[in-house]
Amino acid sequence: MTRIGIIGSQGRMGQALQDAIADAGHEYAGGADQGDDPRELSSKADLLVDFSAPGALEANLAAAREAGIPIVIGTTGLEDTHHALIGDAASDIAVLQTGNTSLGVTLLAHLVEQAASKLGPDWDIEIVEMHHRMKVDAPSGTALLLGEAAAKGRSIDLSANSERGRDGHTGKRAEGAIGFAALRGGTVAGDHSVIFAGSEERITLTHNAENRMIFARGAVKAGAWLIGRRAGRYTMTDVLGL
Numbered sequence: 091m092t093r094i095g096i097i098g099s100q101g102r103m104g105q106a107l108q109d110a111i112a113d114a115g116h117e118y119a120g121g122a123d124q125g126d127d128p129r130e131l132s133s134k135a136d137l138l139v140d141f142s143a144p145g146a147l148e149a150n151l152a153a154a155r156e157a158g159i160p161i162v163i164g165t166t167g168l169e170d171t172h173h174a175l176i177g178d179a180a181s182d183i184a185v186l187q188t189g190n191t192s193l194g195v196t197l198l199a200h201l202v203e204q205a206a207s208k209l210g211p212d213w214d215i216e217i218v219e220m221h222h223r224m225k226v227d228a229p230s231g232t233a234l235l236l237g238e239a240a241a242k243g244r245s246i247d248l249s250a251n252s253e254r255g256r257d258g259h260t261g262k263r264a265e266g267a268i269g270f271a272a273l274r275g276g277t278v279a280g281d282h283s284v285i286f287a288g289s290e291e292r293i294t295l296t297h298n299a300e301n302r303m304i305f306a307r308g309a310v311k312a313g314a315w316l317i318g319r320r321a322g323r324y325t326m327t328d329v330l331g332l
């Protein structure tokens with residue numbers, strides 16, 4: 091039985107994770123929230139699962155590292171500096187970071203990469219996401235993950251080829267750009283569509299999350315898979331064998 095500690099335990103995902111831990115027959119080791127020291131939690135857990143906020147990441151990685159235990163990071167809104175911290179921690183412990191822990195989105199990313207590779211640069215790619223009114227970051231971590239998959243399929247760099255937040259007289263679409271649009275409202279758990287727009291035809295690949303349990307189950311599965319792995323940075327593709 092694995093003892094799993096949750097960072098952000100009082101949040102929407104934290105609550106879903108507690109259910110998923112119980113459903114999978116693991117032990118809930120406790121939570122660390124705003125103002126808590128994550129080292130207290132890591133000292134009594136076999137694994138940390140972090141769905142909190144980017145500002146908490148550095149201390150969470152340090153706590154996992156000090157205890158020598160793996161960590162799953164589901165928090166989104168991460169910047170390059172956060173990714174550098176994750177890369178550094180992965181030299182000591184097993185770390186899995188992803189914008190989406192669901193099976194459906196992991197598979198969708200593969201389909202997007204394939205489609206982007208087969209269709210070529212004259213098909214414009216737009217990524218549209220919708221989330222609940224409480225979400226604080228945009229575009230979503232999943233939209234960025236899907237953008238990375240499309241960019242990989244096209245062998246281009248996403249950061250140099252993104253169009254985000256169009257407003258006003260934007261000029262025409264940049265050639266080869268990957269566009270992002272973020273909608274917010276209601277209680278939507280997470281909808282993502284990747285649109286390939288060609289001349290006189292369109293292909294749309296869509297994933298709809300009906301609730302947060304798909305993310306929570308995926309995170310618990312990923313965590314159990316990480317236990318006993320050598321230090322390194324892993325993905326949901328590794329966990330699901332896709």
Ligand SMILES: NC(=O)C1=CN([C@@H]2O[C@H](COP(=O)(O)OP(=O)(O)OC[C@H]3O[C@@H](n4cnc5c(N)ncnc54)[C@H](OP(=O)(O)O)[C@@H]3O)[C@@H](O)[C@H]2O)C=CC1
Nearest residue numbers: 098100101102103123124142146164165166189190191305
């Ligand atoms: N990878 C994936 O599959 C998924 C990722 N997410 C991501 O997970 C994160 C959390 O989402 P959600 O549960 O909806 O958000 P919530 O706001 O409901 O929960 C976040 C929790 O983290 C707490 N928190 C904030 N700062 C810290 C800190 N420094 N240390 C410890 N705890 C802290 C918050 O406390 P307080 O309210 O007091 O600030 C809150 O309890 C988001 O980044 C979201 O995008 C969500 C779903 C799936």
Ligand SMILES: O=C(O)C1=N[C@H](C(=O)O)C[C@H](O)C1
Nearest residue numbers: 166189225230231232279280
């Ligand atoms: O904040 C959320 O709710 C979600 N966040 C993740 C993201 O940013 O992609 C995953 C999921 O879509 C729900």
